[in-house]
Amino acid sequence: MLVDLEWLPKPPAGFAGRAGALEAELAAGPGATFHERLTALAATALDEPQLVRLSRLAGKARGVGIEGFSIAKLALLGDGTLDLAAAPIVGSGLRHGLLLDVIVGEYGSAVQDAADPESALRAAGLDFALICPDPRLLGLDRSADGAAEAEVKVKAAFARLAMIAEGLRPSIASAILVQTVTPPVEALFGSFDRAHPGSPFAMTLALNRRIAEWAATGAAILVDTAHLAASVGLEQWSEPGHWHASKLPFSPHLLPLYADHVARTLAAIRGKAKKCLVLDLDNTIWGGVIGDDGLDGIRIGQGSAEGEAFLAVQRMALELRARGVVLAVCSKNEEETARAPFREHPDMLLREAHIAVFQANWTDKAANLRAIAQTLNIGVDALVLLDDNPAERMQVRDALPLVGVPELPDDPALYPRALAAAGYFEATTFSDEDRDRAAYYRANAERAQALTASGDLGDYLASLEMVCRIAAVDALSRPRVAQLINKSNQFNLTTRRYSEAEVEAAERDPARHAIQVRLIDRFGDNGIISVLIADDRGEAWEIDTWLMSCRVLGRRVPEAVLAHLVRAASAAGATRLIGRYKPTAKNRMVASHYEGLGFRQIGGEAGGETAWELTLAGFEAPALPMRVEDSALPAASIST
């Protein structure tokens, strides 16, 4: 399944023609759905030459700039011949919403490239660097005498990686990625290798442990090639012939698989991972058709291989939910019939409470998926549809090319594997907010009911008993703040992306005012939901970044943030605020954000970037339906 990217549909028969037509269109001026059509072509099981073909197209698209794709530059450096990986990574990037430029360090000069601030690599304006170590060039393919020597060798190998990373770091705008190393197929002693610290096998494991611990500190982001190699099989992964001939670090047949893993990791850093798993019901999460077979006729639960296979699908959905993936249902069924197993079947693991949006009706799936995205306030590009029916999958791919729709094998026992192989929900960190996200969406549904019950928006907001906590960004909040900065698309005025390191720099910069906002209500803690960074430019404060999570839309948080900003800026002696709106494909909802807050337009025009100004004198903070706890104001201003 993995090697041939079988979770993706086969490329169209006329692949070359399609690629050529897109390239011609690009030259003439790309049409409205270019992004969708290019993504659809890339989201197929392409082989190496096809990925190289698309990389050429990506290169040209990068020159033009296509809305919907984000542009990034990646350097590959490390051991062995990495040149062959560059174009497949670029081609795979299109599948994940990225227009990549990949440059490769000179063979064997990773350390020099990283150490020299003037090296072509470091001067290239990199967003990302991927360090690709190979145990054979780290000296870990030759055994050590004993535990002490093994430790020295592993330490030295790790120190070299860390040196490359730290050398590069000042020249990397976004993140440094590092691969794990692959243990040899050939055992020295046999099973004893694992127990003997000096064996090449044990040393690669020891190095990987160090790399993982290092990544856990946030210093680098993992691309776990060791796990990938183990999943396809080490024998298939490693081809000594190609190593001896050209120093290819792994079998070139696996380039498409490897490249997809690199691309999906970059996409996750850029906030392009999927957010919601939409489940079909009949023959997807239980065996049989509920409308025909009835509650006691469907197969789910212990006792039959088929029932257990579907149970495993449900368990996987719940595991994903526990790590923050929202679950929804989309099924062609009568609603009551479809809900019955969730309510009444004793063997079902999935219950109604786990499902944020339940769409069971007879309209087409594409329309239902749009409705789900709308209800959850996310784009359709954040959805994945798990559906056993090939015709439905094709219809959805045609209508909504940005929805992730994995191909599924005939046997439901393999559904979890296909879904996992696709890597839709790739994440590079895991925060408390992620853990609770599914519950937020559930609570939001309850809030919606509370609104219906009270009928009046003011009463509703008052009934929420909100507490808004404004504080400076600090080490504790930094990971979540960086996550929001990189993921928020809709309520985001400038869509500027900053890494954790850049956020930290902003915290320390006395001329920057970086705050995080948390909202708590009687249904729970929403976590950090808004970030603002403003620059002190003397008489004016300029708002560099203002974003908010869409799950607290309509709760009047922006007004609380503005009131804070006015007080902070006044305390620093400023007389006005300046805000900018930079339009993107996704942030139209905030086009009149500043206007709504009483700013006056001072530049730009509708459709383009606009600039806004607010005079601080005479500003009156509105009464808000929340208690504001503000710890981010300078001491002098609190007494006022």
Place this chain on the structure above:
Amino acid sequence: MSTLETVREIMMSVLQLDDLNLTEQMTAADVEGWDSLHHIRLIIAIERRFKIKFKNSEVEQLTNVGDLVSAIDRKVAA
């Protein structure tokens, strides 16, 4: 399709050529873009299409397209 014709197709795809006149007498020097890196890609694509594997020594012995074609035919027949 003859082996030569299939190799021609693979070569066009690997080297991103719109057209290619390929004969058995030709060598890497005669084909635009056929450098050492693309040679690796070409061998890999051939291995994949014909479901065969070359040893390094076999690859090193190839002197022209004709050698490549007969090496493929030998492996496919074996």
